[in-house]
Amino acid sequence: AVASLNEAPGAVSVMVDAARRYGRELTLIALGPLTNVALALKEDASAIGRVGRVVAMGGAVDVPGNVTPTAEFNMNVDPEAAHRVLAAGLPLDIVPLDATRQAVLPRAGMRATLGRTPGPVAARIQAFSERGFRISHADGEAGMALHDPLAVAVAVDPSLVKWEAVRLAVGPDGETQRAGGAPNCRIAKAVDRERFIRLFLDRLCPPTIERGASS
Structure with a gap:
């Protein structure tokens, strides 16, 4: 019998179980607010702290936001979760509007x-x-x-963008600001747009393999 939705494990449980099982082999990709990542940290910070990488789409560092003049949607929805994730010492890569607006x-x-x-x-x-x-x-x-596709793409190939190690602070409305002190994440900056777009389109609709007349 097919399990009902109520019987299925939630996102936080799946995340924690995967972190415990795969450790450094696991890359977590967050395309929405960081609520579930923050809850996973609360459930088992040790396991989440052992993942190889966390890639999160969100923030507007040196560019205007898209829901307020200074805040991007994902950070604006749950700024407390974003603060917890940034404070957790994770191998965290942020893909903000600074990069996605180039894609x-x-x-x-x-x-x-x-x-x-x-x-x-x-x-x-x-x-x-x-x-x-x-x-x-x-x-x-x-x-x-292509906001979310860029975040997924750099999870697969980090060389698609130039990275800057920074310390980010999240304000009460989700504004992401540079702060003094040791870096707590990397932010994506310049995008190799042509290579990214080619990768995106080739994955979306792979080119037809043309066979030669002699095959």
Whole structure:
């Protein structure tokens, strides 16, 4: 029988169990507010402290925020959790708006990629992405910023961005500010945009392998 949602383990339990099992082999990727990571630290700080890396999308360090003039959404939703994670001494990489706003996907690039692999999956991706492009266009942007995909990509390949070791403090409204003292994280800065976009599109719709006439 299929287990009900009430019987399934929660995100915090899954995170802690994975940390206990895999230790340094595990990379945690947080694409939303840091609530679950903070709760996992509360449950077993020792296990979470042994993970190889934590990559979190969030913050606006040297650029304006997207929900207030100084705060990014994920940090604004749960600033206390962000503070706890930053204070935990984790191998923490933050991917803020400073970087993700450079990771802009042009509409033409998406259409060209989807056009080479037509089918129902491509059609669904096209329909979903068009909404994102419309929102971005309404905000005056030239394309769609790939916030979460960039965080996942740098978890796989950290060389896609330039990193800066800093000490970040989180304010009561989720504003992320540089502070004095020893670094507590790295923040992503300059993005190798062309390489990232190519990686993203190739993973989304892998190029068709063309066989030679002699094969």
